[in-house]
Amino acid sequence: MSLRSLQALCLTSFFIADVRDGLGPFLGIFLTQHHWQPDDIGLLMTVGGIAGLLTTLPAGVITDKSSRKRLLLALLCLVITTATLLLWFTHGNAMVALLLIISGISASFVGPLMTGITLGLTGQHGFNAQVGKNEAFNHAGNFLTALIAGGLAWFWGVGGIFILMACTTLLTLLALMAIRSGDIDNNAARGLESPTQQHVPDFSVLFKNSALLVTGLTLLLFHLANAALLPMLSMRIASTPGSINPGLYAAATIIISQVVMIPVAVQISGQIEKYGYWRLIMLALLIMPVRAALAATTGDPIMMIPVQILDGLAAGILGVAVPSFIVSLLRGSGHVNAGQSVVMLMQGAGASMSPALTGMIAGRYSFSVAFGVLSIIAMAALLIWWRYTPVLSALNKVE
Template structure:
């Protein structure tokens, strides 16, 4: 065991100290090819079902909500299974396979029950990508380089989302509407090739030695969550943030696509691209300044931008205005996505129980995203898009207020 630990530590140090740039480049490629299920594929799925399959907004919201909740319930046992896998690369490959199967089923059988099962697979698989990559990063890079590497991960991930959104627009315009979903297997193949190109000993050992899995599955995760006040406040604020933010991109895409159904894929992709282009520099900003500015000012600003954006959607129905406002998602979501793993690492003392904390927060986030769709769909059917935007603004304001109660994570770690 001691010899194995020495090899793993030495390999990780070689990467961290820059003696080779092999592994950072492969992490870049992995982040570039991962599909953002919630931010990229879910809005197009909602538009596809509403505009091209004539589903009601309530039914669309119901399917995505139920699928999301089932996916959340599966996260704890799936996380325990991943902890038990020695070769972590295989866990990512398995998730990519399930995501590909889910997307293919939606394309071939776009009916209620097949879509429900398929989107459950997609949600469960997609939610595991970012935490797994963050966990691998924690095991490879030292604290002094962690913020920059996490920012770089997020920047490449956002850059990939922009490229994927462009592909969705091109495929959606030139081919039948359901062809978009076949992009997922193609991209999953590239992502699998990227992760398998990372040497097995680097991936397999650093997390096994640095992060000690705990028994109890989801019960352990909830004990960690309830036992840490900063983590509990952070999770509560994330729940409100995602409950408000989850449906906004889909609502904008649906609103414009109903007026221009033949351009639904291009319109949905444009709304995604508008946000993702802004998210990329936000990720770089977090990587460069998170240590100097602190975590809390960044997350507070990210949360405060959400209700502003939701209110601006109600000012005009013009597509140009809605697209312009959608770029503000890049500020709020871009900052939040890049700073979240750093806050979790600080609160949980970097690697100790990081996976448990990440799993608990991911569960809370998944519940919020799932509920947000049925809530927004019901409000739209009941009182229109404007009312749905106002509800999101109120919930987003509550999230920003709650995050002010969280202690500065980096100061807490330093004082500890």
Template sequence: MTISRQSQRGLDWLNFFVADVQTGFGPFVAVYLTTQAWTEVQIGFALSLGTMTAMLSQVPAGALVDATRHKRRAAMGGLLGILLAAILLAAWPATLPVLLSEVLHGFASCVLTPSIAAISLALVGRAALGERLGRNTRFASLGGAIAAGVMGLIGTYLAPAAVFWLTAALTVPSLLALLSIRESDMAANVAALQSQAHAPRGRLRDLMLDRGILVFAGCALLFTLSNAAMLPLAGTAVTRAAGDEANLIIAGCIVVPQLIVAGISPWVGRLAQDQGRRVVLLMGFSMLPLRGLLLAVVQEPYMLLLVQALDGVSAATLNVMLPLTAADLTRGTNRFNLCMGFFGLAVGVGGTISTGLAGSVASWASPEMAFMMLGGIGLLCVLLTLLAMPETRPSLPADALAAD
């Protein structure tokens, strides 16, 4: 089936602008609340509430997206929720509105992410999903990198609240991009899925006990447990060594991986389609122990930029392979988004533990020991993939996959 250029481009720009919107809820929240005379304890509580909401919402939000036939409406609801959250932050930085904004953003994001993945699947079918997810990741990375720079300048030279007014404004092109995706282009794949009346919906208990799902969830948890704390820990060391140049180096450490992700993500998707999922997972996950080792021994601050390029490889792998593996493991069950929510929960748990654990080891022993520990966790991720993760790439011919 031929997909119109309009729908393909609409999905490209949807990913681009959604990344712009989500960037506004990163570190800028802490900076903004600091200018509003919030204490570190109050800021920490607000951010933790948002993180906890996102973690707890992963599975129910995925189930909600699975339950509706109207994936575009689900994505629209997520965008409108983020719009309201941004307006609350910008216009009313009091305690209750800020906490409500964090909760609203956490849940809306958990609806938006699987909705975009579901739209991608409906648009191109399973046979072309790998490359489509890579293209999604490319545009999201470009959007995030550009938005971080623009919002940093706006927050510095206009006003901290301007970041969130811009975030709210960027939901408008996001909605326009979403509406430009034609329902008719998704109809064939959606009809094929719905026509499989004989296919089991998949009991939740059976899904959660599936070997592939459990192993990949374990890999996702170990990935973020290893990865999340590496840059913050390296940033502390760079600040001590580089002084006034630290902000420039850290900014480069954020931008370089984003550019790598944008450059290689479609190739990662094609490789997963051609050579199988395990090859790509092993390639991407192997960057974690290597990066941990290099961060433990590298002393020159600017060398950190080269080390961070490895983060781009591993990030591209996880961003493409998480929804692709979920699609593989839930074929014919109508549990794709629920599975993505389960994987997202594993990612969130790993990331939440990572920074506290690494900080404790760095304080108790040394930063070098903390990097070695994080690299060791990354090695466990590689070994789990090598020894236990099944190959999930379907062996059916492409024409059968397109109708799956």
């Protein structure tokens, strides 16, 4: 494997962190400042999430078959950024919905493409270590851009975030160009055992894999509980008169979690062989109910510190353990990225419904009630993972 290409891949992971999510938690603040209500914001965020959800599986299939993954990823980054920048100029329901749909569809390709490029560069045996580095750089990128975004929000308001995203998109494209296309083995990138492997199992092999489906269902519930928690924390501050600067608050929530995720991502890649996938994912699932319950107890801005520390722990573990587990699970199938997309489809279903559900509960009752419901949903994810221990325990150790 080429050291230059792997270094460029790490830089791509660093800069793409700010591109893929668009405005991220700043979207809720931006729309709130333009007099949108929480339930309307949640609904439109759900529309964008559903659009991405519908293209998640095709994104994995296309990634498996594509031999031009770098070019495809570069084009999609440009589309996401353009759609996000256009939000500055229009606030009408239909146009905002259309732009969020475009961003959601484009963002659905980023995960499979990054996984495919990584696997194509490292092969099966080097994947776990490299995906840990990718995640660490990705979180470091989120940390730095959140730090800059907080400063921009403090001095110029949320509008400065749009400029920041344009800059990180340019840097992402430069990093992608530094990855040598010839270093990417397209057979390895889809999970084939060797360059000479001729037989590729039928696509239906994915839906016959019970461990893959249990993983997807568990993460569906996890993200139903998790996806709206951070935006709703920021919206609770934005809707409270005389509270702290909401843009600065949103940046702080991101910074805290990213600082935790960076060392966790690095450590987890080295702990998979020792503890196995099942135990590490169980640990992440245990964290989420506690995090949501803490958010429900008080609206004091200081509570975001333990809430986001826990977020960093859970996300740092899952960001490495889940894709590594799926690559190991589907080894030799030729459908690794499609398998990643099956799980992404299911967790995306939970994530896309989360803002609408939480926004509706917060609008009719309170933010505290909404966070309490999220804690209960997270407990359901934990129970499912525990219930299907026999299905997953055989796959706990790395081969």
